[in-house]
Amino acid sequence: MATYRGSPSAFSTPASTTLFRRLTWEGTVPLEIRVDSKELPANSDRGLETYYIQAPRVSYLPLIVPELKRFLMDVVFDEAAGRIMKDEDWWFESEEGSLLKWHWPLGLIYDNHTVSASIRGTSSALPQPLAPLRIILHLAAPPTEKLLLAPSAEACKQAFMGQMKEADFLRWGNTKRMTGLRKAEQDGLWEGIKEHNFDEYWRVASKVTPTTTPLRSQSPPPSVAMHTRPPSADPQGATPDRDGAMNVRSVPVRIYLPDGPVLQDLVPPLLEDGVF
Amino acid sequence: MAGNRKPYNRSLPPAWAAHGDIQEALDALETYRKKDPNKVIVRFKAVGNAPIMKTNLYQINASNRFQAVIQFVRRQLQWKAGDPLFTYINLAFAPAPDDTVANLYKSFATDGHLIVNYSTTAAWG
Numbered sequence: 001m002a003t004y005r006g007s008p009s010a011f012s013t014p015a016s017t018t019l020f021r022r023l024t025w026e027g028t029v030p031l032e033i034r035v036d037s038k039e040l041p042a043n044s045d046r047g048l049e050t051y052y053i054q055a056p057r058v059s060y061l062p063l064i065v066p067e068l069k070r071f072l073m074d075v076v077f078d079e080a081a082g083r084i085m086k087d088e089d090w091w092f093e094s095e096e097g098s099l100l101k102w103h104w105p106l107g108l109i110y111d112n113h114t115v116s117a118s119i120r121g122t123s124s125a126l127p128q129p130l131a132p133l134r135i136i137l138h139l140a141a142p143p144t145e146k147l148l149l150a151p152s153a154e155a156c157k158q159a160f161m162g163q164m165k166e167a168d169f170l171r172w173g174n175t176k177r178m179t180g181l182r183k184a185e186q187d188g189l190w191e192g193i194k195e196h197n198f199d200e201y202w203r204v205a206s207k208v209t210p211t212t213t214p215l216r217s218q219s220p221p222p223s224v225a226m227h228t229r230p231p232s233a234d235p236q237g238a239t240p241d242r243d244g245a246m247n248v249r250s251v252p253v254r255i256y257l258p259d260g261p262v263l264q265d266l267v268p269p270l271l272e273d274g275v276f
Numbered sequence: 277m278a279g280n281r282k283p284y285n286r287s288l289p290p291a292w293a294a295h296g297d298i299q300e301a302l303d304a305l306e307t308y309r310k311k312d313p314n315k316v317i318v319r320f321k322a323v324g325n326a327p328i329m330k331t332n333l334y335q336i337n338a339s340n341r342f343q344a345v346i347q348f349v350r351r352q353l354q355w356k357a358g359d360p361l362f363t364y365i366n367l368a369f370a371p372a373p374d375d376t377v378a379n380l381y382k383s384f385a386t387d388g389h390l391i392v393n394y395s396t397t398a399a400w401g
Binding site for chain 2: 166173262
């Protein structure tokens, strides 16, 4: 195993931050995935073509395809159909016929769909709490133009890394933290998502996200700190203040409105009066 | 242990829907659906071996998705389907194809221009 330089998460991340990250990470959504009945190959075992999964919110559709494929091959398709099945042609729709994006996290797809449906419908049509999101799996002819990306795990990874760099740029005005990662580290971010491995993901992610110990580094006041405690001589080995969450240029935030546009703008970490 | 815990309800609170207060929220949402009529100036810059465009400053609808910008470059370069083209903002990152030009402009414009780099090989990838 590769040895990693002191993982900041182990030393300087407050327990509350780690807890919050852990809770976010462990969130799951219920999905009910059914093969489009018109596309089921001949001799399929009908009645079994629905797969239920409690999937991580931070995962993506392409990442659940292998599990889904195993199930369909084992239980639903016969051997002849299994042999000609090409999962690179698979794509997903909601029950109402809206295309599900490959580069949106599953939690976002679930929430966006649930909220959109609940404001569209009457109060009697409010979705049941914890009801699975019903998804239709199509086995051929992906509408690549509308999906915007090739339906593959590799394209999803590229989109994910692009988003990480965009966030990096918003925080620091450049992407040096992301591009400064070694190839193995960059891959580790995606592997962490893919394997749903919290430690693997945060071992790398903590190198590009701001530190969350603002109170210690902001007091005593900077003028005093400069004279008495040069950063290089800090006995705590604390991460320099410039990496602090309050020193980012902007907080990467995006608001997905139900049935509507996605909003993004520069969001400073502090209000004008210095309030968090 | 979990017997008394109520499951999370992620739909809108029924009280809203029942009392018609939801209308206010819907009206607010509606204001965001109107298309942004503004245009923003996009400056295209070739990277590496990519051919240079005849004109490199264009006004593009702010409400367009970045996907439309990618297709615009492909048309300008007379690229065929399948010819590789990679697009970046500020020589730094590839935006999601469903980011809007307006969002990208608000967050990343330099001197009043949104700078879009294009390349025939993956860079900063």
